[in-house]
Amino acid sequence: MSAVETTYREAIRQALLDAMEADPDVVLIGEEVGLYGGAYGVTKGLIDLFGAHRVIDAPISEAGIVGVAVGAAMTGLRPVAELMYVDFVGLVMDQLANQAAKSRYMFGGQIGVPMVLRTQGGTGRSAAAQHSQSLEAWMLHIPGLRLVMPATVNDAYHLLRAALTQPDPVVFIEHKGLYTRKGMLDIGWPDGDWGVPVVRRSGRDLTIIAYSRMLHEALAAAEVLAGQGVEAEVIDLRCLNPLDEAPLIESVCRTGRALVVTEAALTGSVASEIAARLGEACFDWLEEPILRLGGEDIPIPVAPALERGSIPDARLIAETARWLVTREAPQWAAQ
Amino acid sequence: MSAVETTYREAIRQALLDAMEADPDVVLIGEEVGLYGGAYGVTKGLIDLFGAHRVIDAPISEAGIVGVAVGAAMTGLRPVAELMYVDFVGLVMDQLANQAAKSRYMFGGQIGVPMVLRTQGGTGRSAAAQHSQSLEAWMLHIPGLRLVMPATVNDAYHLLRAALTQPDPVVFIEHKGLYTRKGMLDIGWPDGDWGVPVVRRSGRDLTIIAYSRMLHEALAAAEVLAGQGVEAEVIDLRCLNPLDEAPLIESVCRTGRALVVTEAALTGSVASEIAARLGEACFDWLEEPILRLGGEDIPIPVAPALERGSIPDARLIAETARWLVTREAPQWAAQ
Amino acid sequence: MTAAQTTDLANSGMLARYRTMRRIRSFEERVGELFLKGESAGSMLHLSIGEEAVVGVADAMDAGDTFTTHHRGHGVFLARGADPARMMAEIAGKEAGYCRGKGGSMHIADRALGHLGANAIVGGGIPHVVGAGLTYRNRGSGQVSVAFFGDGAMQQGILYEAMNMASLWQLPCIFVCINNQYGMGTRVDRSAGRHAFDARAEAFGLAAARADGTDVEAVHDAARALAAGAREGRPAFLEIDAYRFFGHARMDKSPYRTPEEEAEGRARDPVGHARAKLTQTGLGAEEDLARIDAEAGAEMDLALDFAVTAEAPGMPTMFEDVYAPGTPAPRPQAARLAAILGEPA
């Protein structure tokens, strides 16, 4: 089948629809996933197609919802639990980290929990401190979980379909700022294998590593940099767990420079983990320190300008990358 | 007053006792903190001294307990909420990360939450996957929180007293394996200032950075290394937030080698954050990559030998440090 | 006081409550305008139109009492004496707002008026009033703390942990459920296995009551009785039976409910009901009520203008208030990058 243009939202909806048709055990459970069609419209109409026993509108009981998904997964269903905002994950970390993630291990391999927790995060809507976070670092720190954060329309579809074939719990984090983003979806052709980062743009001067919405900021930055004679390689992590580090290491050892970008508060972030690993693996090949760019270490303010100013964008990425390569400081760093 | 020998448990109890005598607004609230005297005996007898209105036995309602502490702190008390095991923090992350940590910011500085969340973590008692974790990395990733993890008897006392003067929420994580550990307590003399790492042993060949129980493993390793002609500097982080990086940077730039040790699952750990920062700050002075040692990326198994084998100890630290300095691989890495 | 005096008081109270309800209604209408002007900080604006009878609870609270609200808390705060201009400025994300433009509509608070914070986590603010109750008990201050939340929060586990602790420790707390029949698109009969919510509260040992949200006086009477008990250490639960007139937030057109149902629901209008009652009983002459209405509208027009023309917070303020002044603050990224990449001095 050939590629068609669609949105990130539609691609996810299509993946859910196709998975539900392919596997009668796939059920959706979450707040407003049914009649309302999802807070961001991702599950629109699915309840009409599959009925209220497979598209389940849940009460506002996040911990209970994830706990129910765990039990359903243990007994044969393949639930997709939806958490309306990743910011609410603080309510479900016990069910996610102590139950879903550890059951297989604690029970000696007997009982797996093949569920997907779909949620969305990130800034961009002036939704303030409790509706704009990027908390993937918490999940990355939990052995037993898988963690996926698609940036492209094609990945949104294929990685969700792949997640729905995994024997272990997968946290699938979408970005609220990407739902309306258009791109090509080719149902017959994934961007890459599950667990393998994809080089989205090749370059020789430095490697920019990003994921989710930041990938697009990084690509925009690379475009600007090219105009300035700096060729940036841009790699999309896609799956944070499992993660095949080889492509990252190969690229950074080749370019000698790396900029790791995240939208999350930088301290304790995924960018720190990637930087630490690259620092260990690429040491002898580095021209410059592995540099991290992330959100400021503050809660997200509601004022639009402050919110925007608190996270990286194409301009900051480009200026920092150029600085790293040319050692010419940008204006804002002059003083 | 001069130093006296006591235990880590007693030092914490003394700090609570002294703080409660000094400040009538200090109250303890948690499961079994009263009649039972604390699951690990830390609060023994305090209910007799201060009564049931200040030493409050709470139902098994972790989220509620932390939420109550937040409200009490907002209105003038200085609550010390106790979470029996840090493993239960998954039940309270919303109250901790979305409420306690963000209130001051969201409310424009009007309402602070001067509370302390006391808890304990770590391995050593074959308590299995849900009672042996080290989850400080989650807290480190939350702007608005402070995070303290004392390793010594003197720090256990002084850092808790200091935490009980902070205007913002402090997560104070003890280690179950240290409660019976003896050491000198000098009420008039802290090991160092709040927020400043302390050099526990000086050396020129490499810097070993650790905190909580791992500090003692690192010091034991340094002893072994000294016998082999390797002089390790050992730094205790003590406070993970606030953290004054200067002493770490100074040391690593001087020794040119760093080993960062944590008991937590390595991926996404505090060790990764420290390694990433040192990689950025010390790049030009490094002889070798900044190396991390941590717990294996697995849930904690209950079998004693497996549990022990899954986290770093003095031997692994010493052998790895020696490897880093001499480039002679230890036996287990030979093949 | 003579009986005559008390009725006078009650009457003037009714008129005052009408005025407050009207001001809430007018304020929420201006919030809608603010959004349409593109001047609001985001679109997560939850209007409390149809729930103005919360004034009956607010009026049963004393000056020193405190409260928390859910995300639909504009009305409650206005009823407790908020300055609409500073509220609107906060909703617009301006420095002059109650929270310096950092919190917005879902995170308004004011220590001075005892507002411990609106919350965007359903159920998130409920245990805070139990903590406040603990403070008041320990100090014997005689204060009461009140949690306002919606029917959706009745399915959040933390509510039961909070009610149990208030009941166990006999704290001066009141749990007020504003049941507007919906949590987003989910009607209460689709979210609760059994929705006699007062029975739940009673099972946890609280004094429980229900009141018709169309009738602010009924709400007020119920709240007064429960508040008196709460002050003596008998925590209470009050369910206000209301209807959410409009969509969940600005974007929601409520396709999940019928126009007929909405018409019926909107007929249960606490503002209109109080107005009718005042005119019928002759306690409020039409011209007086008309003047009250006009004044409310004018006041809120000014609030809207104030918000629109107020200054946005300066960029450096983003690093303020993460921690208390004088304690270590987050290091801005620019400073970090400069330290790493800047030429070593």
Add this chain to the structure above:
Amino acid sequence: MTAAQTTDLANSGMLARYRTMRRIRSFEERVGELFLKGESAGSMLHLSIGEEAVVGVADAMDAGDTFTTHHRGHGVFLARGADPARMMAEIAGKEAGYCRGKGGSMHIADRALGHLGANAIVGGGIPHVVGAGLTYRNRGSGQVSVAFFGDGAMQQGILYEAMNMASLWQLPCIFVCINNQYGMGTRVDRSAGRHAFDARAEAFGLAAARADGTDVEAVHDAARALAAGAREGRPAFLEIDAYRFFGHARMDKSPYRTPEEEAEGRARDPVGHARAKLTQTGLGAEEDLARIDAEAGAEMDLALDFAVTAEAPGMPTMFEDVYAPGTPAPRPQAARLAAILGEPA
């Protein structure tokens, strides 16, 4: 079936239940010995002595039914057919245990017997039975899932979220609260504002009952009735009124309660009660009962020996079962270090 036949069945049932209760008692006594021998994996061992009447619930379940337990779940699992040798081996942290020595006493599970897992998080396993109920409803399989937990979990919010969902969706679930009067050192009147727990369950729309944990037959009758309803989609709650004979865990000497209270509590002995009933009614001759007791003791001695002599799991097994076989597994630290520090080939 004729009345005579049913009573025969009931009678043999009573004898069988006595045997199972005795086996549980003997097993738990051996767990104590295992600890004293220093052969247990850790000291977090929670004995269910005094709670053997859970057998009455286990006997009301069908072969395909599933369940979860709390940390004090040895008795429940034995009542559902567990092999005591593999259980004891798990408690000793041995490879031959139910969970390969990875879970231990607080994390025993067995897919074959429908044990979805013991849990060390109070309340943690409760929502899992609601999920199982969802599976059974969607498949129309007629199975029931049962959550066993203690009185302490009655203060955990997730219980109410779970009960509400079971009630709302009419799922085949039973919530069994084994009220042994204590959560560690906290007696139920110090943990619950009001502890008529069945009233709480009813307020959430469940069929609720209480049974005397001294009388396994009373527990069994109540459980049978509730299970029949649950199978038809009427979720239920059962409180078993019992007493925790010994300390919370091996280390706890229960200084927080009086010897008098303990004596009274231990007098409410379900095993002794059943034995007396059987002899009185002549359904069990003394010599038969004595033989049952002796057999139970001998069986558990063997289980103890098996556990002590069984092999500890090999080091490499620590990396197994984090994820399913054939999917990317965690990289051992030694391999990582070798890749970094080993000479580049």
